[in-house]
Amino acid sequence: MSDESKIKIELPKEHEFRFDVPQNSTISLKQQLVEGTAEYFGTELALGVAYQFDNEKGAIFTWYPGCVLELVGNCKHYISSETMMKEYLNIHNILQQNRTTALNEKKRGPRVMMVGPTDAGKSTLSRILCNWAARRGSQTIFVDVDVGQGSITIPGMVAAQEMTQPTPIGRVEYTASNPLSYFYGAVTPSENIPLYKNQVENLARDIDARCDDNEGAVRSSGLIVNTCGWVEGPGYQLILHAIDTFKCDILLVIGHPQVYEDLNRTYGSRGVNVIQLPRSSGVSKRDQGYRRKARTEKIKHYFHGLSEDLTPHTVTLDFKDVVILKVTPSTQKGTRLMEITPSGEVTHCILGVTYHATSMENVLSNNLAGFLYVSEVNVEKQKITFSSPSPGPFPSSYLLMNSLRWLK
Structure with missing residues (x-):
């Protein structure tokens, strides 16, 4: 240079x-x-x-x-000079006051949700508020239900991470430690709305349990929830579902006056503080091509590292050693799992591996341990080959599949 x-x-x-x-x-x-x-x-x-x-x-x-x-x-x-940082700082100061009160009274801290269209700056504001809170000693839980982006794990998952320190700057390796994550396996909630809602509920259940087990900084620090940019029709209903599921008491509505009015009408009388914010002039528009590339890069970094200096482990197993469960919509039960025999359809898929799943009935409600990439399926030899970020046996033989793929 x-x-x-x-x-x-x-x-x-x-x-x-x-x-x-x-x-x-x-x-x-x-x-x-x-x-x-x-x-x-x-x-x-x-x-x-x-x-x-x-x-x-x-x-x-x-x-x-x-x-x-x-x-x-x-x-x-x-x-x-056109920046929203003063307004963001005012919000941060209010949140810190609420956290102090919650800590003293041994109550739950503020639960904040970002709402707004695509490219409104929701992820940016989430990151700023989490980092400022960490610098003040808070342990805010960052929740990401924007499956198209993947701020905590790879895209296609709903996840949460306790923020004990600010995120690093620039080109450095950063891996969330012990995140809570649940498999969805697609990059838009519209692909399987019942599954999306179910996994949001599973995530909220575990977050509540973690907060209830910790009467100190974790419980009092609260949540920062980032949502996707689908704010109309069924997307708006998913926002309402998320607000209720995570029990949010502060809504930051960015760049959408109509959504602000609708949410304020619904929640303002329930003690929820609904705040309208303009879209920052510094937020950039990202087209579909940029988003696809960003998702591909996120998956590549998971397996190869940010500097592409890591080599994933190659694991070849017999078909009988794994159970691949494909998530499919069902009009009767909302979502069903269908066991499939490995074939060319599975090649290039990203599969989710859960912790300690013992049956098909509970596999979707288990926290994810990580992800596998299917590099080859040999039907004649009944062998399937995976790329895995770590060696050793998988935590479970049940592997979850949806539409998420990685074409190198």
């Missing part, structure tokens, strides 16, 4: 440095001055440390008195 351009960026107080790193390019950003601070979506930059970014759209914000950044590499970038 020594042959690339190096520029100094003087960032005034309460401004954002926004950048867009194109595909197959890398930049380095470093905060130079001792005075002042800067942060990346709520995580503070360390002084003098160079952070690497590639194929990423991001923003670095500074409070008083401003800061100086050093940029090495080429990317689109600009400085903006």
Whole structure:
């Protein structure tokens, strides 16, 4: 990177440095001055440390008195004073007050849900609020039911993660430790609404149990729930279901006045605080091609690491050693599991492996241990070959399948 351009960026107080790193390019950003601070979506930059970014759209914000950044590499970038950070900080301060009260009174902390259309900035605000809370010593549980994105595990799952520290900045390996995750196996809730609702309920059940078992920081820190951008028709009904299931008492509605009015009419009289926020000018529109590539990259990083320096383990088993259960919609029971014989249909599928599943009846209600990629099916020899991130036997012989695939 020594042959690339190096520029100094003087960032005034309460401004954002926004950048867009194109595909197959890398930049380095470093905060130079001792005075002042800067942060990346709520995580503070360390002084003098160079952070690497590639194929990423991001923003670095500074409070008083401003800061100086050093940029090495080429990317689109600009400085903006149009930022929502003050409004976000006000919300954070309210949440911290609620957490303190909950801790003192041994009650559940605030349960916050992000609601809004696609590309409204829900994931960004979730990350900022979680990181700020972690910096204050809270242990907020981040809940992601946006199956199209996969902020905690790979796409296609509903998951939750206790945030004990801010998320790392830039191109670094970050793996959620001990997440709660449940198999859905598709990237849109519309593919199987009964299954989606069932897995959201399973996730909420385990979160409630974890909070009830911990009367300290976990219970009082509350939840930050990120939802998908489907806010009309059946999608709106799924939002209502999620609000009730997670027992949310604060709704942050971003960039959709009509949804705000509808939710305020429904929940405002029930003691739920419904807050309307405009869409941040820094939020970028992402087309379907960008989303597909982002999902593919997320799955690739799971098996090969962020720097693609990891080699997954190859495991070949007899057909009789595994039970592949395909999730299918059912008009009678909502969702059913159908045992299938491995065939070419299974090749390139991403399968979910659960912990300690003992029967078909309870496999969907079990927390996921991880994922497998089906690289080859040999019908003649009755052999199936998987790529696995870890060696050794699988936690369960029951493997869950839906429509999620990875075409390398």
